[in-house]
Amino acid sequence: MDDRELIDKTLQGNTHAFTFLVRKHQKLVVHMVARLLDNKEDIEDVCQDVFVKVFRNLNKFRNDSKLSTWIAKIAYRVAIDYLSRKNRQIITESDEILSFTEPETSADLPDTILENKELKNIMVTEIEKLPLPYRTIITLYHLEEFSYKEIEEITGIKIGTIKSHLSRGRAILKEKLTFALTQQRYEK
Amino acid sequence: MKNKRLHTDDYLDLILRSEPNFELSSEFEKKLSQKIEKIVSWETYFKQFFTWIAVGIFSLSVAISILFFAQKDIFTTLLSFTTQHHQLVLMVIFLICSVVFFDTVLLNYLFYRYGKRNEK
Numbered sequence: 001m002d003d004r005e006l007i008d009k010t011l012q013g014n015t016h017a018f019t020f021l022v023r024k025h026q027k028l029v030v031h032m033v034a035r036l037l038d039n040k041e042d043i044e045d046v047c048q049d050v051f052v053k054v055f056r057n058l059n060k061f062r063n064d065s066k067l068s069t070w071i072a073k074i075a076y077r078v079a080i081d082y083l084s085r086k087n088r089q090i091i092t093e094s095d096e097i098l099s100f101t102e103p104e105t106s107a108d109l110p111d112t113i114l115e116n117k118e119l120k121n122i123m124v125t126e127i128e129k130l131p132l133p134y135r136t137i138i139t140l141y142h143l144e145e146f147s148y149k150e151i152e153e154i155t156g157i158k159i160g161t162i163k164s165h166l167s168r169g170r171a172i173l174k175e176k177l178t179f180a181l182t183q184q185r186y187e188k
Numbered sequence: 189m190k191n192k193r194l195h196t197d198d199y200l201d202l203i204l205r206s207e208p209n210f211e212l213s214s215e216f217e218k219k220l221s222q223k224i225e226k227i228v229s230w231e232t233y234f235k236q237f238f239t240w241i242a243v244g245i246f247s248l249s250v251a252i253s254i255l256f257f258a259q260k261d262i263f264t265t266l267l268s269f270t271t272q273h274h275q276l277v278l279m280v281i282f283l284i285c286s287v288v289f290f291d292t293v294l295l296n297y298l299f300y301r302y303g304k305r306n307e308k
Contacts (some may be wrong), residue, residue, distance in 0.1 A: 014227075015221060015225065015228070017226060018224065019217060019221060021278035022220060023216065023217075026212070026216075027207075030208075030210060030211075030212060031207060031208060034209075034210040035208055040210060042265055043210055044212055044213060044216060047212065047216070048216070048219060048220050048223060050226065051220055051224075052220070052227065055224055056227070076264070119205070120203065123203045123205065124203070124208070124209065127203070127204070139202055142201065142204035142205050143204065143207070144204055145236075170200060170204075173200055173203070173204075174196060174197075174200060177196065177199070177200060177203075178196075
């Protein structure tokens, strides 16, 4: 069943159709909310709020964009609202990050790196430490494979800024990766 | 050098595509459908309430119009009574609205909650 059919059935009062819709887009919402929120205990509640908002506004959905883009937009807004309520600083670009330039050199990686769970965990933590806009854009681009245009629609951030956030975010992570690898080699 | 760079980027891509370490509880869908059910119930109750109010206003308007055109003397008597005892009339209207609200919204919601509690 495609999205349009599920929407129509939900609007006719079929709550099972909405359950299918939730199952279909659950991963997208969880990925976005989990990357944006630090407090793991609140993720589930925020995900619920996202789907409740989707349900309430489903009649306003027009087919001018994909349903996943529309849901991602709602998820982004709900998560941002939640963070604002919690008085968190949403944009935390420190001077260090703004003046960051991509490292010139890149280390060769050993074949065993894919089995290195410790390094993977370090890198996942480093993603979580990135400023919120970087994290959001990286998640939408790499994990959900949205286009620049769709990310602009979801976040309201201009395409030029999206591209620069993406490359800065990657550069930061690349440096952290190099640092973590050096440290691991040194420990050995 | 270019190959080495690609290697690092490939690993980074792999990390960036890895899912966050979080999984929803098995109760998620159940809790969500309960929330949705609650919203739908409230909306239905309020729709019922406003439908009754609309029906009441429409019936009253029709009755007043008939009196105005067919029984002008009764209409004048009623109008003077309403203006003289406007507080009483307003209280009666308020009472009727409260009863309808209690019957269509609150009572239904209490029954709904009672039913849900019994289900558990």
